[in-house]
Amino acid sequence: MGTVLEVTGVSKQYRNGRGIKDLHLSLEQGNVMGLIGPNGAGKTTLMKCITGLVQPSGGRIIIFGREIGHDYKEAIRPVGVYIGMGTMYPHLSPYQNLKMALRFYPELGDSRIDEVLEQVGLLQFKRDIVSSFSLGMNQRLGLAAALLSKPSLVILDEPANGLDIDGMLLFRKIVEQLSAEGVTFLISSHLTGELERICSHFSILIGGELKFTGPTESLGKGKSIEDHYVERLGGNFYAPSNNDQYDE
Numbered sequence: 531m532g533t534v535l536e537v538t539g540v541s542k543q544y545r546n547g548r549g550i551k552d553l554h555l556s557l558e559q560g561n562v563m564g565l566i567g568p569n570g571a572g573k574t575t576l577m578k579c580i581t582g583l584v585q586p587s588g589g590r591i592i593i594f595g596r597e598i599g600h601d602y603k604e605a606i607r608p609v610g611v612y613i614g615m616g617t618m619y620p621h622l623s624p625y626q627n628l629k630m631a632l633r634f635y636p637e638l639g640d641s642r643i644d645e646v647l648e649q650v651g652l653l654q655f656k657r658d659i660v661s662s663f664s665l666g667m668n669q670r671l672g673l674a675a676a677l678l679s680k681p682s683l684v685i686l687d688e689p690a691n692g693l694d695i696d697g698m699l700l701f702r703k704i705v706e707q708l709s710a711e712g713v714t715f716l717i718s719s720h721l722t723g724e725l726e727r728i729c730s731h732f733s734i735l736i737g738g739e740l741k742f743t744g745p746t747e748s749l750g751k752g753k754s755i756e757d758h759y760v761e762r763l764g765g766n767f768y769a770p771s772n773n774d775q776y777d778e
């Protein structure tokens with residue numbers, strides 16, 4: 531088993547001073563890493579840095595031995611990503627959206643679209659218009675898009691939000707099956723109970739700083755991820771500021 535992702539001293543400071551500070555994280559092949567933290571902790575920012583959607587202010591990110599700052603195209607090739615809604619064209623169907631994404635993977639045929647839509651339970655809605663989709667259906671489609679290229683590292687930002695019970699079971703099954711085949715996952719979520727079921731490892735991010743990273747089995751007997759998280763907060767429940775200014 532090799533190292534898939536190495537995040538070394540990664541920081542991102544937005545102009546409003548917020549962001550993430552000096553994060554160190556490492557994922558081995560087949561790991562399912564859950565990323566938890568309060569609203570505004572920096573989970574999405576970290577994922578955006580890893581996938582090159584945001585330029586870090588410092589540090590190094592290496593995916594399968596390739597540094598994304600130097601060799602972005604090759605480093606990102608084995609990565610499947612779903613970071614939030616709004617990445618699909620709403621006036622197009624799932625088929626049309628995925629067909630566009632498939633252009634970057636000439637080795638994969640059209641049948642791959644049906645395969646991933648089937649996997650996430652959306653095949654019957656293949657020709658519907660995405661703008662008619664519910665939150666859960668959008669989440670399923672995002673997961674399908676992330677899996678389309680048969681990635682070796684899958685990065686999912688709050689993929690379980692809005693999923694119904696069937697969707698949750700499907701999601702769990704997909705993660706279990708693929709990780710058993712050696713696919714590595716980084717998944718952010720507020721659903722700690724769900725993460726406990728699927729994650730081999732978890733990390734806690736609070737106020738842009740990593741407070742814990744380690745195997746789920748290192749939780750003490752009878753202790754949940756939520757207990758661990760509350761301990762790390764040290765009773766200081768975090769309230770995100772309401773004067774967010776969005777800039778790079």
Ligand SMILES: Nc1ncnc2c1ncn2[C@@H]1O[C@H](COP(=O)(O)OP(=O)(O)OP(=O)(O)O)[C@@H](O)[C@H]1O
Nearest residue numbers: 544548549569570571572573574575774775776777
């Ligand atoms: N483009 C931006 N410009 C300025 N500040 C930003 C930007 N994006 C995020 N931030 C700030 O950086 C911090 C981390 O945000 P981020 O979205 O990474 O948190 P998160 O952990 O994903 O939160 P949530 O659980 O609410 O999705 C927040 O304080 C947020 O306001």
